[in-house]
Amino acid sequence: MSYKTTVERRPELQSSVHQKHGYEVPEWITLPVTGGSDAHLSWVVGIVDVRHRRPLHTQEGGSR
Template sequence: MANIVIALTTVNDESKAYEIAQGAVEARLAVAADVEARMTLFYWNGDALRHERGYRVSFTTTTEGVAGLEAWVHERHPHDVPQWIVLPAAATSDQYLAWAVAETSAGRQRTPGPVMP
């Protein structure tokens, strides 16, 4: 049975973050995608500590759909090795899970679930 997961990546370009978020939902790989407010990213690049402005994109998808979402995001991501972290949801309402399954590619082969208001 499918469950909800939240997949996270960061992008240093605001328009690219919006493009990836919207595209993943349009492709029905994520039921929702949030572009979070600008933040500062710190990371190692070889021997140099770097920092830059960035945006976190949080995708809501299903356990069945996360591999397809990952491949899709990585094809469009501007970094060679993008951040990709997947977090399981501790709990999800049955109605939200049914909606998420119905609205993602994994659910398109099934009977549609409820429509969210």
């Protein structure tokens, strides 16, 4: 499973994954984004910002 989020929201996402994951020590890797489609990167920032109004654990659909 992979998630997309911003640096600012990473701690919240990490906490949510650790709370819900079945493993005692879930794998957690952070990769820097060094480039990509401007349209896609703008979409990620926009969707994360919109969803920030609700807690991560209640969101549905799409990668974060």
